[in-house]
Amino acid sequence: MQPIHLYNSRTREQEELKPISATDTVTIYNCGPTVYKRQHIGNMRRFLNADFLRRTLLLLGYQIHDVTNITDVGHLTQDEIDEGEDKLEKEAKAQQKTPQDIAKYQTELFFQDIDALNIQHTDQYPRASEHIQSMITLIETLLANKHAYITSSGVYFDISTFPDYGKLSGNDIKNIDAGHRVEVRNEKKHPQDFALWMIDDTHLQLWDSPWGKGYPGWHIECSAMSMEELGETIDIHTGGEDNRFPHHENEIAQSEGATGKPFVNIWMHNRHLMLAGKKMAKREGEVITIDTLKEKNYSPLAFRLLVFAHHYRSPIDFSWELLDEFQGHVESIKKVLARLPLSNWKKGGLAPSEFVSALQYDLNTSKAFAIFLETIKELNKALDANNTKLASQLSSQLLNMDSVIGILEPLQKETMTQTIPxxxxxxxxxxxxxxxxxxxxxxxxxxxxxxxxxxxxxxxxxxxxxxxx
Ligand SMILES: [Zn+2]
Structure with missing residues (x-):
């Protein structure tokens, strides 16, 4: 097992990962998709980055226990609670389907997309709808610990009882207050107090609770499922930069408020994928999905490579020209596979040490990618020169690097099934x-x-x- 240093968004420093478990099993919770609409490639960046982390840890010799949640109950951000809108429910009404049907269908599409991107499946994909009881238990603990209070509209977390609130995102509660109207309707003590349970018997998805029929808040889902599947303190929690506040800030408050223990040792957040200078978002302009890429004859693996070539803490300025460049890389890798089919690549050996050390310092995938490309070039030269000994050495190195990059096998399949006129x-x-x-x-x-x-x-x-x- 080799060490790895990761940038912790909470301390804003690179820290060496020290697994809590004595067996060196790293516990990881990835904030998963909200399954009311097709995930776009901006969302997929998050799951690709989590996959690169997973594969790097495996390469370095760690064991892994990882979880990605599926948010299949009404997803309410604070603004939406204030405005009373629930995306899943809204979509269900628009399509005249039940929220469960929409969630089931979108979950299937999500798995199709991650498979197209050759993302390894995490150990578990808990559905929020199947963990309502553990959310209720957690809310009861928070009420008993005086971190929560009940109003006629629901149960709320009282942020004034959690002095660390704002530490992860660097938000000062006083600043958040400014310009925020106090919600009279919800009888909240503080505008930033957030819902743990909403009482509402008109909602399409309803569960019984000690406080009345209703549904859980979004943030409590992740706290409850992370603790239930992985324990009270975990090694790594991943998400997109937009999850930092309020979602992850609220997860910390709820979890630590309930257990009195640290919730997460290392928080990892990837930057956004931008389109024409803006974050790709469902409510604004063009949304590109894996299907869009396929329709335009791009390999989803070209997108996988594109994400790998960018460090996760740098934004990606997505453009079709940029994707063309990576489609070009895909084509040249396919050519190598046509010259030397994967079955002839030598197994065993190691990845080049500079490739491994790039990943050991906060997953420097862009540096690792440059080394991979260079080795592909060398392999071509070795094949040109009929230098079979060198070709076999290089193919072995590439195979090891590909345990993290994850494109050779699916590209080999594409090469085999390519239609010949x-x-x-x-x-x-x-x-x-x-x-x-x-x-x-x-x-x-x-x-x-x-x-x-x-x-x-x-x-x-x-x-x-x-x-x-
Ligand atoms: Zn989450």
Missing amino acids: DPITALAQDREEAKKAKNYMRADALRQEIAQQGYRIEDTPQGPRIVRI
């Missing part, structure tokens, strides 16, 4: 017949003709195989 297949058949008739001149001429059209025939023990050059 009929005229090329016909030329290849003519060539086979010419070979059988021992007309080697004609066979060679046909090979050249095929090459001119951008394809190459490889004679394998299973017969000839056509690959795109």
